[in-house]
Amino acid sequence: MSEEISKTTQQDGTSAAAAAAPAGEKTMTGQQHEELTGQSLEKEAKLKKQLRRSEKGVKEYQYFIIRLAVLLLLIWALFFQVVGLTHMPSGDMYPRLDLGDLVLFYRLDKDVRAQDVIAIEKTTPDTKETKLFICRVVAAQGDTVEITDEGRLKVNGNVMIETNIFYATPRYEGYTEFPLTLGPGECFVLADKRDGGADSRYFGPVSRDEILGTVITIVRRNAL
Numbered sequence: 001m002s003e004e005i006s007k008t009t010q011q012d013g014t015s016a017a018a019a020a021a022p023a024g025e026k027t028m029t030g031q032q033h034e035e036l037t038g039q040s041l042e043k044e045a046k047l048k049k050q051l052r053r054s055e056k057g058v059k060e061y062q063y064f065i066i067r068l069a070v071l072l073l074l075i076w077a078l079f080f081q082v083v084g085l086t087h088m089p090s091g092d093m094y095p096r097l098d099l100g101d102l103v104l105f106y107r108l109d110k111d112v113r114a115q116d117v118i119a120i121e122k123t124t125p126d127t128k129e130t131k132l133f134i135c136r137v138v139a140a141q142g143d144t145v146e147i148t149d150e151g152r153l154k155v156n157g158n159v160m161i162e163t164n165i166f167y168a169t170p171r172y173e174g175y176t177e178f179p180l181t182l183g184p185g186e187c188f189v190l191a192d193k194r195d196g197g198a199d200s201r202y203f204g205p206v207s208r209d210e211i212l213g214t215v216i217t218i219v220r221r222n223a224l
Contacts, residue, residue, distance in 0.1 A: 081107065082106070082107055082108060083104060083105065083106055083213070083216075084104070084105050084119065084212060084213055085102065085103070085104055085105075086102075086105070086119060087100055087101065087102055087103065087221075088100060088101040088102075088134060089131070089132050089133070089134070090197075090198070091193065092133075092134070092135070092191035092192070092193050092197035092198060092199070093117070093134055093135070093136070093191060093192045093193065093197075094192065094193050095166075095192075096117070096164070096192055097117075097134065097192075097218055098220070100221045101218050101220055101221055102218065102219040102221055103119065103134060103215055103217075103218050104216055104217045104218070104219075105119045105212060105213035105214055105215045105216060106213045106214050106216050107212065107213040108213070109213060109214045110211045110213070110214075112137045112187050112214060113137065113140065114137055114138060114139065114140065114155075115136065115137065115138075116136070116137045116214050116215075117134065117135070117136050117137075117214070117215040118134070118135065118137060118187075118189065118206075118212070118213065118214050118215065119132065119134050119211075119212040119213055119214075119215060120132075120133050120134075120135065120189070120206050120210050120211050120212060121133075121212060122203045122206065122210055124198075124202075124203055125175060125202070125203055125204075132212075133189075133198060133199070133203075134215065135189035135190060135191055135197075135200075135206075136189060136190055136191070136192060137187050137188070137189055138153060138155065138160065138188055138189065138190050139155045139182060139187065139188040140182065140187050140188075141182050141183065141185060141186050141187065142181075142182060143155050143181070143182050144156055144157070144179050144180065144182075145178065145179065145180045145181075145182070145188045145200075146178045146179040146180070147169055147170070147171045147178055147201070149171075150168075151168030151169050151170045151194075152168075152169065153169045165192060165194065167192075167193060167194040167195050168194060168195065169190065169194045170194065170195060171201065172201040172202050175201060175202050175203075175204070176200060176202070176204050180205070182205055183205070185207055185208040185209075186205040186206065186207055186208075187205065187211075188205055189206055
């Protein structure tokens with residue numbers, strides 16, 4: 001009798017469990033539950049790993065942008081505040097510089113001396129255009145400059161012996177009048193190619209504000 005009751009109870013319990021489960025669903029065993037939990041944990045770990053990779057990529061991109069900005073700032077400071085790069089606009093400094101040569105000049109040195117080669121921006125008296133010129137300094141503030149009828153350069157009454165100049169220095173009639181005494185911060189510049197070169201005989205003395213910098217090196221483009 002007791003065995004029949006036990007069997008009946010087990011059958012009733014099984015029937016009740018089966019009735020409690022929705023139609024078409026299978027009950028989950030402990031092993032299946034563990035497998036499902038493991039898969040969930042694995043997916044979560046993968047998501048966390050992908051998130052870390054994404055955050056790392058964002059940080060690397062930010063670091064790259066910062067380094068690029070610093071590099072561009074250094075380049076800007078170097079080439080727009082410290083040094084300048086331009087090309088020789090004419091053949092007025094031949095044979096030292098030729099048309100098209102690349103010229104590097106130092107912007108922070110504007111206390112020029114005789115024989116310095118400088119880059120300047122000057123307004124021409126004929127066209128009233130501001131142009132780039134590269135010339136040689138022959139006299140500084142306080143000096144008196146004169147050009148003789150024989151095409152000789154005189155500074156403070158002394159005829160200058162220029163061993164690196166191979167041309168006479170004629171006057172340009174109708175422009176600068178001689179003798180000329182330079183004021184504070186002014187300098188007098190001449191082209192090395194004196195016959196026809198554009199310089200202070202044409203546009204007058206150069207003020208400190210018109211000086212871009214002192215030429216420090218050149219690159220011969222015609223030899224590249």
